[in-house]
């Protein structure tokens with residue numbers, strides 16, 4: 001065993017995670033003339049090695065990269081993060097460098113007594129080839145133990161204890177050094193290199209050599225035949241006859257509407273009251289498209305056992321409404337519905353014991369020519385925090401708080417340059433507020449000081465929806481016009497944990513199931529409404545009866561798995577059973 005303990009961290013220069021990757025015109029590869037940076041899993045690997053070194057100063061951390069001259073930029077980043085020295089194995093064209101060749105280069109470089117390693121920490125996968133092979137192949141070539149997909153690493157003397165995230169739980173394994181580790185997303189939050197460390201990194205040693213120096217043949221073993229963009233998603237279809245339509249609804253759509261309701265005006269959102277025991281109350285909002293936008297707020301009772309089980313209780317006329325949400329906590333002993341409108345207002349209504357909505361308060365949040373586009377209550381998990389966050393068409397965000405008998409704007413700030421379509425609290429830590437906008441950006445804020453926490457560019461089009469999971473503390477979901485639903489761990493917002501697409505439509509609203517932590521409802525505009533199992537990331541139910549864009553959908557809190565969804569130009573709300581094909 002070498003002395004001091006030496007850790008090698010192989011780092012790869014890849015297309016930056018925020019770049020939308022395109023196929024080159026010749027369809028032989030992707031377009032590589034875009035921003036590159038260190039593979040995110042390798043940043044985590046460097047961070048872990050540097051933390052080990054911070055605990056035991058005798059540890060030496062060596063970053064090693066195989067690639068073109070540009071890989072030296074990546075190595076300098078690793079040095080600025082805290083690696084002691086760097087090794088560059090230079091190749092002419094890194095697009096043909098395959099995992100087996102990299103594993104052989106790593107083995108060859110570290111084969112001498114002088115360069116002998118005790119531990120390799122690699123990323124679990126490179127985000128360009130998604131091969132997830134190099135660490136495993138290297139361990140195989142060296143005949144060393146491998147602990148892959150590590151979410152926690154403890155090193156005591158010559159013994160490693162590694163926790164791995166596996167389907168259905170955590171696995172803890174132990175191995176003796178020398179060994180190979182590959183890192184998973186949740187292992188740590190990599191540091192940013194400070195300016196003084198970037199300057200210092202310029203002076204740290206970086207040795208250069210070639211595959212020929214190491215006697216390794218790096219010629220590819222796998223031939224790429226063709227590279228293609230994913231097939232365009234299919235939109236709506238025309239059917240030839242009513243019989244054909246009925247056949248498709250039965251055999252393809254599977255879930256049929258139980259009851260529907262026509263409101264005359266275009267339908268925008270629908271929300272079940274969460275604070276009821278036996279009678280289901282559904283608030284449902286519509287707006288028309290005339291110059292002066294007018295809206296109607298409907299209140300229904302819902303009983304799916306009865307074919308006529310959608311009973312209109314009330315309709316309130318006013319300005320067009322763009323979003324509404326019930327508070328999940330009683331507000332001064334009242335069940336309160338928050339509604340935001342097209343003339344900058346927040347309306348608060350409470351549901352009386354007689355089952356009627358009664359106006360409780362009104363707050364003019366912005367100028368009347370600015371639309372309020374979305375709202376969220378902070379009180380879903382922390383029942384004592386009654387703040388409301390609102391996003392606006394001018395890109396601003398507001399926080400409204402109850403104060404004595406009034407509701408007041410406590411803070412308002414410029415968050416985005418285009419329409420802020422959505423805002424959402426982190427229900428577990430309501431200091432954190434998220435926002436998404438037409439600029440394609442998704443941001444995190446400290447809701448008390450309005451300071452930005454992060455800006456994420458992962459979505460390639462406007463970010464329209466997001467919701468913090470009421471069951472899993474660190475889970476957040478976001479959706480966009482780009483048709484992607486991303487699942488995030490809020491402790492590490494660089495890369496989503498998972499992606500799901502619903503077929504052919506941008507996403508407008510996402511709602512977690514009231515009791516099942518793994519079910520998510522998506523109002524997917526042109527495509528319909530869908531239920532996603534977030535364990536398997538599969539669509540388990542598709543509701544395709546809507547003939548126009550689906551903007552609103554919600555789960556009933558009384559009748560398990562019943563959903564109401566609404567669509568715009570056909571001004572229709574449907575009630576359906578999401579358990580029928582689940």
Ligand code: AMP
Nearest residue numbers: 010011066122123125126131132133134
């Ligand atoms: P892959 O097997 O390609 O998914 O990559 C897994 C890990 O192997 C990466 O996260 C890096 O730690 C390492 N790796 C892959 N390619 C290279 C390379 N060209 N240079 C250095 N390390 C690499």
